[in-house]
Amino acid sequence: MPACQKYQNPAKLFERQCQCAGLQSKNQVWYNKSSHSHGDNPCPNTFQTTYSPDRPETIYCQECYSKEVE
Numbered sequence: 646m647p648a649c650q651k652y653q654n655p656a657k658l659f660e661r662q663c664q665c666a667g668l669q670s671k672n673q674v675w676y677n678k679s680s681h682s683h684g685d686n687p688c689p690n691t692f693q694t695t696y697s698p699d700r701p702e703t704i705y706c707q708e709c710y711s712k713e714v715e
C-alpha cells in the first residue's frame with residue numbers, strides 16, 4: 646500500500662512528485678489496482694510531503710492514493 650502525503654510536521658516539508666508511473670509505482674513496489682486519470686503515463690502531480698526523497702516509502706499524491714484505497 647502506498648503511503649499518503651502527510652502534513653503532521655510542517656517544519657520539514659519536501660516538494661516531491663507523485664511516485665505513480667501509470668500502472669505501478671516508479672520503484673515497482675506497488676502495482677495499481679485501478680486506472681488513474683493520467684492513464685499509463687507517470688503522474689505529473691507534485692505536492693508537499695514530510696517524506697524526504699531518500700525515504701523508501703512509495704508516495705502517491707492524494708488523487709492516486711484515493712484511487713488505490715477506494
Ligand SMILES: [Zn+2]
Pocket residue numbers: 663664665688689690705706707708709710
Ligand atoms: Zn499521482
